[in-house]
Amino acid sequence: MNKDLSIVIPVYNEEESIPELLEWIFLVVDEHGLVAEVLMIDDGSRDRSWSIISEWAKKESRLIGVKFNRNYGKSAAIQTGFDEANGGVIITMDADMQDSPDEIPELVKMINENDLDIVSGWKKKRHDPLSKTIPSKFFNWVTRKVSGIALHDFNCGLKAYSRDVVKHIHVYGEMHRYIPLIAKWNGYDKISEKVVEHRARKYGNTKYGMKRFITGFLDLISVTFVSRFKKNPMHFFGVFGSLSFIGGFFITLWVIGEKLYRQYHQLDRRDVVDQPLFFLALVALIVGMQLFLAGFIAEMMIQLNQKKGDYLISEKTTD
Known part of the structure; x- marks a missing residue:
């Protein structure tokens, strides 16, 4: 059966938020009559995340769980979700409930009605400390200048893609931040953004620290070099x-x-x-x-x- 969308969710130690998040997602897709599947990729969690996913999958056929034997990183989880996805529109979101499932219908609508390749979420109002927001703004400014893509929030995990995009790009290393850039260099340049709600973290602690901003700049150099010169070094x-x-x-x-x-x-x-x-x-x-x-x-x-x-x-x- 053809599906309207696939929702790809990387999971790493989010046992508290998974049940509430799944209930919210299925409520939204049912209300809007969307034929959907949810793919939860357990990236080597050390808590009960996989047990909860497995229990839900037994009672909810629209949930597909994939478990890694160890922590491979968010990019590997997203790429696995892309490989397994069957929907016409693919949405990625985080499992910590800071991304609102209420945004899903509008993202799907923007991809389908405007014939877009990617719609990226923009957390215009953030519930993060200055130690995260200021480096993030600088990081996004640099990425805009280097990539030529006018997005305000490359780090936002809430994004929507057309099926054609995710089946013809490859995400590796820690390149999930730069999927719009990877897509652009592969000819998918119809990229837009949507202001989305950024919710305060309800459970657990953030899995990312200042290290990601340092590695992020190195990844930007890497993906820019590979994208531009991989065919003619x-x-x-x-x-x-x-x-x-x-x-x-x-x-x-x-x-x-x-x-x-x-x-x-x-x-x-x-x-x-x-x-x-x-x-x-x-x-x-x-x-x-x-x-x-x-x-x-x-x-x-x-x-x-x-x-x-x-x-x-x-x-x-x-x-």
């Missing part, structure tokens, strides 16, 4: 390698030429190897060659591992 390594090699080459010519000039005119001079600039030039030459070779080897590896399925055909005319 020589465009990155070759450019910087060539600049380094050419710079080192001309510095070497300058150092040697200066010595010959001084020697010809019988002026005071130092040996080439006594000049720090000469060794700087050698380093630039070596680094340039290594970068160029790295790009060349990467290009060869891509050619050897190229697959026909690497490119997505969106339309095709018939004979």
Whole structure:
């Protein structure tokens, strides 16, 4: 049976909130006549989260539970949910009840009626301390500038996707924050946002600390680099390698030429190897060659591992 939507919920030690959250979700989808499934991905919880999910799944056929043998991270849980989802619209939300299920119908409507690829939640009014809100605003500002995507809240777990998007992207590492960027680089650039309610945490404690902001910037650099240069790494390594090699080459010519000039005119001079600039030039030459070779080897590896399925055909005319 075709489903209107799939709701993907990563779970990590949220035993208190799961029953209340599921009741709320099913109440909302029933009220709006939505044919839905809920996928709860237990990311190696150490409390009773999986037991509660299993008990609910026995009495509620619309709930599908998946359990990891250990904690792999939110991105792995989301990707697993994407793989298992059968709905026309896929919604992700957190299990801590800070995301309101009441937002679900409007998110589904925006995807379907506006033909959008992604609708991202924007927690305009947050119930978090300044120690979280200020770094988050700075993080989102940087991400907007780097990605070119005009979203106010990349960290918001409440997002809606068209089925086509989630079946043609891959989320890995800790890249769940950058799914809009990953989607954009794969050709899905119809991205919008919706102001959503941010509820105060009712149970337990936050699972994320300041560390995520540091790793978040590193992940941003990583996903930007991979997205832009995974098909043509020589465009990155070759450019910087060539600049380094050419710079080192001309510095070497300058150092040697200066010595010959001084020697010809019988002026005071130092040996080439006594000049720090000469060794700087050698380093630039070596680094340039290594970068160029790295790009060349990467290009060869891509050619050897190229697959026909690497490119997505969106339309095709018939004979």
